Each structure stands twice: as C-alpha cells, then as structure tokens.
Amino acid sequence: MSASPKPHAPSPHRFLAREHVRKRAEFELIYKTGFKRSGRLMTMFTMEREGGPARLGIAATRKMGAAVERNRAKRLVRELFRHHKPAAALDVVVVPRREMLDASYDRIEAEFLSLLTKRMKPNG
RNA sequence: GUAGUGAGCCGGGCGAUCGCUGUCCGCCUACGCCCCUUACGGGGCUACGGCGCGAGAGAGGAAAGUCCGAACUCCACAGGGCAAUGCGCCGGGUAACACCCGGGCGGGGCGACCCGACGGAAAGUGGCACAGAAAACAAACCACCCGCCGUAGCUCGCAAGAGCGAAGGUGGGAACGGGUGAAAAGGUGGAGUAAAAGCCCACCGCGCGGCUGGCAACAGACGUGGCAGGCCAAACCCCGCAUGGAGCAAGACCAAAUAGGGAAGCUGAUCGAACGGCCCGUUCGCGCUUCCGGGUAGGUUGCUGGAUCCCGUCAGCAAUGCCGGGACUAGAGGAAUGAUCGCUGUCCCCCGCCGCGCGCAAGCGCCAAGGGGGAACAGAAUUCGGCUUACAGGCUCACUGCAGCA
RNA sequence: UGGGGCGUGGCCAAGCGGUAAGGCGCCGGCCUUUGGAGCCGGUAUUCGAAGGUUCGAAUCCUUCCGCCCCAA
Numbered sequence: 001m002s003a004s005p006k007p008h009a010p011s012p013h014r015f016l017a018r019e020h021v022r023k024r025a026e027f028e029l030i031y032k033t034g035f036k037r038s039g040r041l042m043t044m045f046t047m048e049r050e051g052g053p054a055r056l057g058i059a060a061t062r063k064m065g066a067a068v069e070r071n072r073a074k075r076l077v078r079e080l081f082r083h084h085k086p087a088a089a090l091d092v093v094v095v096p097r098r099e100m101l102d103a104s105y106d107r108i109e110a111e112f113l114s115l116l117t118k119r120m121k122p123n124g
Numbered sequence: 125g126u127a128g129u130g131a132g133c134c135g136g137g138c139g140a141u142c143g144c145u146g147u148c149c150g151c152c153u154a155c156g157c158c159c160c161u162u163a164c165g166g167g168g169c170u171a172c173g174g175c176g177c178g179a180g181a182g183a184g185g186a187a188a189g190u191c192c193g194a195a196c197u198c199c200a201c202a203g204g205g206c207a208a209u210g211c212g213c214c215g216g217g218u219a220a221c222a223c224c225c226g227g228g229c230g231g232g233g234c235g236a237c238c239c240g241a242c243g244g245a246a247a248g249u250g251g252c253a254c255a256g257a258a259a260a261c262a263a264a265c266c267a268c269c270c271g272c273c274g275u276a277g278c279u280c281g282c283a284a285g286a287g288c289g290a291a292g293g294u295g296g297g298a299a300c301g302g303g304u305g306a307a308a309a310g311g312u313g314g315a316g317u318a319a320a321a322g323c324c325c326a327c328c329g330c331g332c333g334g335c336u337g338g339c340a341a342c343a344g345a346c347g348u349g350g351c352a353g354g355c356c357a358a359a360c361c362c363c364g365c366a367u368g369g370a371g372c373a374a375g376a377c378c379a380a381a382u383a384g385g386g387a388a389g390c391u392g393a394u395c396g397a398a399c400g401g402c403c404c405g406u407u408c409g410c411g412c413u414u415c416c417g418g419g420u421a422g423g424u425u426g427c428u429g430g431a432u433c434c435c436g437u438c439a440g441c442a443a444u445g446c447c448g449g450g451a452c453u454a455g456a457g458g459a460a461u462g463a464u465c466g467c468u469g470u471c472c473c474c475c476g477c478c479g480c481g482c483g484c485a486a487g488c489g490c491c492a493a494g495g496g497g498g499a500a501c502a503g504a505a506u507u508c509g510g511c512u513u514a515c516a517g518g519c520u521c522a523c524u525g526c527a528g529c530a
Numbered sequence: 531u532g533g534g535g536c537g538u539g540g541c542c543a544a545g546c547g548g549u550a551a552g553g554c555g556c557c558g559g560c561c562u563u564u565g566g567a568g569c570c571g572g573u574a575u576u577c578g579a580a581g582g583u584u585c586g587a588a589u590c591c592u593u594c595c596g597c598c599c600c601a602a
Contacts, residue, residue, distance in 0.1 A: 013142065022458055024602080025421095057458065067188090067503050071462095075144095079463045082143065105464070 015082045021057030021091055030057070030093050037118055041100040041108055042077070044115045045093040056081040057093040064098045073100055080112045092116070 021027060034047035049055075058077050060070040073096040081092065100108055 011142070015143070017145095020458075023422095024458075027458075059458075068501095071503060074459095075462055079143080082463085 012085065013082050015056070015078055019053050019055050021055050021093060026091070027057055027059065027093060030091050034091070034093070037115055039111045039115050040097070041103055041111050042097055042115070043095040044112075045095075046116075047091045049089040049091060051089050054086040054088065054090045054092070057091070059093060059095045061095070064096060065101065069098075069101055076100065076105070076108060077112075080109055084109075084113060084116065086116065 021030070030045050030047045034045040036043065036045050038044075056078070058074045060073050062070075064070060064073065077094045077096060081094075086092070094112075
C-alpha cells in the first residue's frame with residue numbers, strides 16, 4: 001500500500017484538446033508562412049512556434065470524399081500524430097488526399113514520417 | 125417443393141493493446157476568490173485546470189437528400205379585404221402535415237394483393253400543330269333519296285311532236301356516310317323507309333327524379349327521359365380549406381485590444397478658435413485622469429428529459445388515444461463516438477486433395493477436405509413527426525398460385 | 531448546418547406546350563500559285579437523369595444527379 005506517490009505517468013501517446021489547431025486564423029497563418037511539401041497520400045504544412053506543445057490540424061475537404069471517408073482520413077492522421085508526436089513546439093497541418101483511403105496503414109505511416117523529417121532540412 | 129404477396133426485425137460476434145468526448149465519484153493544485161497581517165508572509169475554498177491501469181455511457185435505419193409539417197427564438201402585427209403560394213373523393217387520427225389508418229370509385233394481377241395529384245369543363249377566358257368537309261354559336265361542303273325543269277343522247281313517229289333522260293339547275297327529305305386525326309354529337313343488333321335517322325324496339329351505357337342503405341364519398345333496385353354534347357384546369361381560372369417573415373450561423377448573457385461616442389473632474393505653465401484695438405477673463409476645441417453605454421475577437425448559454433422510449437390494461441376494424449408501471453438513451457463545436465491486431469459466424473469469388481459419373485484419350489461435369497481474397501448504403505450538428513432516395517446479406521410471421529404425396 | 535441559383539452541340543448561348551435560332555470553333559468543297567478573307571454545305575445535342583400530365587414536353591409536375599454562390 002505504498003501507492004501514495006503513485007508515479008504512473010500518463011501515456012505520451014495522447015491527443016488533448018490543447019494539441020489541436022482550431023482557429024481559422026491559425027490555419028491561414030500556417031498555410032501562408034509554414035513549410036509545405038506534398039506526398040502521394042497527403043500534403044503537409046509545418047510552422048514552428050515560440051513554445052508550448054506540438055499541435056495538429058487536419059483539413060479534409062469535400063473534394064476528397066463523403067463524410068464517412070473524411071472522418072476515416074482524419075482518424076488515421078490523428079492516430080499517426082498520436083504515435084509520432086514531434087518533441088518541439090511545432091504546428092502541423094495535414095491535408096489528406098483521396099488516395100489515402102485505399103492505402104495500408106504502414107504505407108501511410110511511412111509517408112507521414114518521411115514528410116515530417118523533410119522539415120529538418122533548411123527551408124531557405 | 126417451387127414461384128410470389130404483405131407485415132415486422134437484424135445491419136456480424138468475442139477478446140487484447142493504445143486513445144477520444146460528456147456524466148458521476150475520489151484526489152491534487154492557482155498567476156482565481158476569501159480571511160489574517162502595516163508589510164514580508166501565512167491560512168482556507170473552488171474549477172471552465174489536472175490526475176485516476178476508478179464507475180458507467182457514447183452514430184443510423186436511413187444519421188443522407190433538405191421535399192413537406194411543427195416545436196423553439198427574434199422581427200413585424202387593431203380589424204377586414206385583395207394578392208401570392210400550397211393542398212384537393214369521403215370519414216377518422218394527429219401538435220401539425222403534402223403524412224398515417226379505414227372506406228368509396230377507377231385501373232392492374234389467375235390470386236394473396238398492388239397502383240391512382242381522384243373537386244368543378246351546362247361561370248368565364250384561352251389552346252387543340254399536321255391532316256381533314258368540319259376542331260367547337262353545330263352549321264356549311266361533298267356524296268345520298270324524291271319531285272320538277274331540262275342539255276347531250278336514246279326510243280317511237282312520215283311529220284309536228286311525244287316519252288325516257290347521264291350531266292346540270294331547282295324545290296324538298298334526312299342529319300345516315302365522307303380517305304383524316306389523339307379526338308368529330310352514345311354502342312351492338314333488329315324493325316322501318318323513296319333514301320334514312322333513338323323515328324321505333326331489345327340489351328348495354330348515360331342524364332334526371334324521389335326511395336332504400338350509409339355520418340359521408342357512394343352504392344342498390346325502381347321510375348323516367350330517347351340522349352344532354354369533345355379534350356386540356358401538373359393552361360389562366362372557379363369553389364372549399366390552410367398559410368406573416370426569417371432562421372440555432374435564430375436568439376440571450378459575459379466581454380479583451382484598438383478606434384470612435386457620452387459624462388464628470390484637472391492643468392491651463394504649452395497650442396488653436398470665438399468675444400476684444402491689446403491684456404486679463406469667459407466659453408469651446410485639444411490634452412490627461414476616472415466613469416458610462418454600444419460593440420469586435422474570444423467565451424458562456426441555447427444544448428438535450430422529450431408531441432421520448434419500453435411493457436401492460438382498456439377503447440377502437442385500424443391509425444391512435446386514455447390510464448398504470450418502468451427506463452434515462454451521444455451531445456461534439458476545424459467538430460469526439462476511434463486506431464491496430466487475434467480468433468470466429470454468414471455469404472460471394474478464385475485455386476482445389478480424395479471420391480463419383482461421361483469419354484479410347486486429352487479432358488469435362490458433380491460433390492468437396494483444405495488454402496487465398498472480398499463484404500452493403502453510409503457519420504449525429506437545435507429538436508421532433510413524416511416523405512423520398514441509397515442499401516451486401518439474413519431472420520420471423522401470415523397469406524396466395526402451381527406441382528407432388530397422404 | 532442553413533439559405534439561394536444554374537444545367538440546351540467542343541465553347542458562348544436563344545427558345546418556355548406544336549417537333550431546337552444565332553455566334554465562335556471544327557470538317558469538306560469553291561475561289562487563290564499558297565495562306566488569309568469571302569461564299570456554299572456539313573456538324574453524333576434521347577435539351578443533366580428517370581418517371582408522370584398531355585394527342586404532343588427542352589418547356590408543366592415529381593424525384594434524383596452534378597456544379598456554383600451567400601451566411602463563421
């Protein structure tokens with residue numbers, strides 16, 4: 001019964017509300033000033049911030065499919081971010097493409113990581 | 125067994141790991157609030173902040189299309205009329221409806237059953253191309269029949285002349301026929317006539333009248349009329365009924381920063397304007413401080429317990445309603461309700477050991493152990509009631525036709 | 531989520547109950563040495579789709595499909 005300190009740190013693979021990019025103005029800022037690169041399955045924008053946690057925003061447009069398909073894409077991207085969360089204060093916006101729906105999870109994961117590490121290269 | 129009809133229901137299951145959003149419980153904290161203190165500081169409380177291997181919940185039958193009807197908000201509004209829009213057999217149900225139930229009528233099916241925007245064209249206006257004699261005052265035209273006149277012609281006569289008489293003319297009969305056309309003033313058969321016609325007769329259809337049944341739509345039998353006069357109202361319209369407009373991005377509350385508005389005060393030692401020739405002075409502007417209201421970002425609320433769902437009694441053919449008992453059943457907000465695996469049920473597709481049948485054979489067909497792949501339409505956004513559309517596969521009940529057996 | 535609008539040849543379009551104008555383009559011919567211009571002829575439109583009303587529908591009605599705009 002020595003459970004008073006109870007360390008049991010919460011899992012790092014979470015996705016809290018404060019880790020969402022929510023406001024339209026923030027999305028527009030990231031689109032405008034962030035670093036953009038495209039893959040076969042998705043397009044990614046990233047922008048570094050002053051501090052705070054890494055954040056994710058997902059923009060699934062109506063062009064990519066109906067509501068069920070858009071939801072599916074958003075859940076996949078959320079899951080990727082949850083498992084491969086960047087340590088730095090970084091805003092990430094992912095625009096999934098229609099091809100993502102037919103791809104396997106491993107393939108989407110590989111492309112997500114590939115696009116995320118491209119950020120490390122100097123962008124200017 | 126097979127083919128079908130109607131009604132109702134399901135929309136894979138179990139488990140592991142890692143997550144998301146509310147609710148409840150417990151705990152932890154503050155740059156928040158309260159108390160003590162001159163102050164430093166100390167104490168307490170609470171969460172829209174966190175934590176918990178805490179408890180429990182978490183997409184649909186269409187959540188969809190947004191086609192109707194409401195609730196709920198704000199705006200407008202004395203009353204009445206017009207306009208506009210919608211609905212349209214009758215009765216009932218309902219908060220309401222374009223929905224549902226029952227009935228009538230019409231149509232389809234051997235049948236169980238299914239389908240129907242189904243008021244009015246003797247209130248008015250308008251349209252009906254082409255074709256056709258004519259397309260909507262029912263008359264004209266052609267053809268038909270009869271009488272008369274009578275040309276050509278024929279016959280008779282020696283002749284004068286007479287008779288018959290196509291065509292044509294004229295007077296009447298009759299409203300039958302007229303290639304067409306989507307549609308042209310009942311249908312079939314008979315009788316009748318110079319030729320014909322509801323002119324007359326039988327049956328069917330139709331109109332009118334009261335009677336009977338029914339709340340009614342309507343139906344039935346009876347009597348009566350020889351027959352009214354096309355179609356289109358998803359053309360304008362008439363009749364009856366209904367309807368104010370916008371929509372939760374409605375609306376309500378709290379409320380930064382910046383700019384601007386109002387009020388009070390302050391300095392006029394600075395600047396500008398007015399009253400003055402000038403100074404002082406007064407007033408206004410400008411400046412500073414404080415306060416006030418509107419209001420943007422943002423936040424809170426509206427926001428889920430309701431015309432709610434389940435079970436039962438009773439009323440009713442039913443839709444449904446009354447009563448009683450029980451349940452709490454998603455509430456997100458760049459938008460949660462999941463991700464990845466394992467086992468497995470059902471169905472479909474592909475390969476296919478063994479076995480069986482056919483064939484001389486290559487091979488083909490049936491059954492099928494096993495292996496691989498796939499799994500419908502589709503995601504709540506203020507909330508309900510409907511409609512419509514999409515949908516792999518499956519289950520239950522009732523009924524109908526056909527075939528077989530007893 | 532709510533509200534509003536539009537679909538007619540390859541493109542821009544008129545027509546709104548009687549059998550689909552016009553322009554640009556494209557193709558062929560004439561003309562010209564050739565090209566352009568000009569002239570003549572032709573374009574594969576089930577009028578977005580399916581039902582219904584009507585004798586007859588691009589037009590009227592219903593239901594779907596696609597696209598666009600407005601309101602954070």
